[in-house]
Amino acid sequence: MVFRHPATHRRADRAWALVRLTRPWFWPLGWAAAYAGSVLATRDWLPTPAALPRSLAALVVLGPLVWAAVLAVNDRHDLPSDRRNPRKATAPLVTGLLTEADLVRCQVGATVAALALAVTAIGPAFALGTAVVLLLGWAYSAPPVRLKSRPGLDVAANALAVGVLAPLAGWSLHRPVTGYPVLVAALGLLLVAALYLPTTVLDADADRAAGDTTAAVRWGTRRCRRAGLTLWVAATGVWLVVCHLGVLVRRDSWTLQDLWAPVLILGYAVAVRRPSIARLAGVCLLFAVPAADFLTSWSAAGPG
Template identity: 85%
Template sequence: MVLPHPTTRRRPTPVRALPPPATRRRAARSWALLRLTRPWFWPLGWAAAYAGSVLATHTWLPPAAALPRALAALVVLGPLVWAAVLAVNDLHDLPSDRRNPRKAGAPLVTGLLTETDLVRCHVGATVAALALALVAIGPAFALGTAAVLSLGWLYSAPPVRLKTRPGRDVAANALAVGVLAPMAGWSLHRPVTGYPVLVAVLGLLLVAALYLPTTVLDVDADTTAGDTTAAVRWGTRWCRRAGLALWAAATGVWLTCCHLDVLVRRESWALQDLWAPVLVAGYAVAVRRPTIARLAVVCLLFAVPAADFLTAWIAAGPM
């Protein structure tokens, strides 16, 4: 037998030591806490607040003097508010989540996080959000943050649990995301008393239309758990149709405002006219079998006319 030359022998591959079990568990719990906050939801608050900021300043970017407040607002409206609201939501949704295939990997369902972990997350995020809002931004923003956090608690926690009170659940979500979030961006630069009422109405209609299909996603699990959501009470078909009616109404009000120069004057609103049927058709297709991803696509479709309107708003300048 001929042995290979020593210089050609393959060196043994070093075995990498696995991190200790405690380290792996801490990493898994940290990742679970991040997932609990649903980072893919953060842009909802950011986009709404950004629109309010543009409406207030008539510029795409906030003034340099307001930049520290704007950055603090990103932290409050992103990870902190969502962590506080979703921790209490997951805590009280556990009975239905255990029956819901879509929530099979939820940290509380799998046992990776405990109920005590969620309570601590809720309390810590709530305190941090209110403190940062008050110290780094201002009392008006802090008051709005407190209102959003209160609505989040009332939506999920008994005995009120607005989630199981069809109609009021829609109103709570529409008020938080459709009115208070853009008003938060506005309040960074101007008094909230000057926020356009018509924009608030549009926000209510749009977010109500986006919320209703989300109740369809978990209708079976909610029925089994005894949670009387909008889809459980009124049926999935009614929720889809009501959502489409609200979306079409918001689109109609939007076009009317454009052509009557209610908010801003411009010679041509051609893109708004062309995109309105796309908006309505896109929503109708998405809610036939609603998913979070499809509703996100609807939001992206809405971003096109919204950007066109804000462009006209900026060009018009302060009234």
């Protein structure tokens, strides 16, 4: 039998706590959005050999580094509500496994690493976008700005970061950012805003007790769910119009898009009745079906 020294055991626990802090299950959000932007830019499913080093560096920045920086500052300033939230009972800062000083070091280290890697291995446009995302992450959580407690601005910050800047990051690996389709950016804003609103419902009671006036606290959980569904339906409707009018790419038939639209709306409506991270992840998977179908047509169309 192998016995570990208590100090070794604690170091391992703290290391795992730092990994948990970054929420690895969130990393695919940035990756998937950036990948879609990359395919839009190149009309190819895989990056060219010349772009592969930049693409791999982007995975590191958009995955562990950005999420570590953003969530470290979030957990620091959400501690009062997290202590009242059963869903956050095992969070490292709540349990005391990590300290606020640990989170400050994590935030600073991840921020410096993300910007350094973006500047040296990727490019200035990607680095600028990374800086804006990190700034939005700080502004979302940290006082005195704390956009999380400013309903409307909290939705806009998340929609801009994930719905616009993340896919634009993938696009910037291959083409100038000025060529990014405005319509795709608008659809990204609608979709991510719809996905963000139900997340405020999850923690409404704890946020209210801690004095955080989130969207769900200010507007009520029912209105947030309805607003999210309205945005989701609007995005789906606009997308179908875009497909059938051939605004971005022409194709004889969009049968899958038509058949899948009710599935998207029904799936979202069911998920937000009792929202959870797992159910919202399921909605994202549902959306991946028409997204893949469109990108297949986009790639098949060849150079635009």
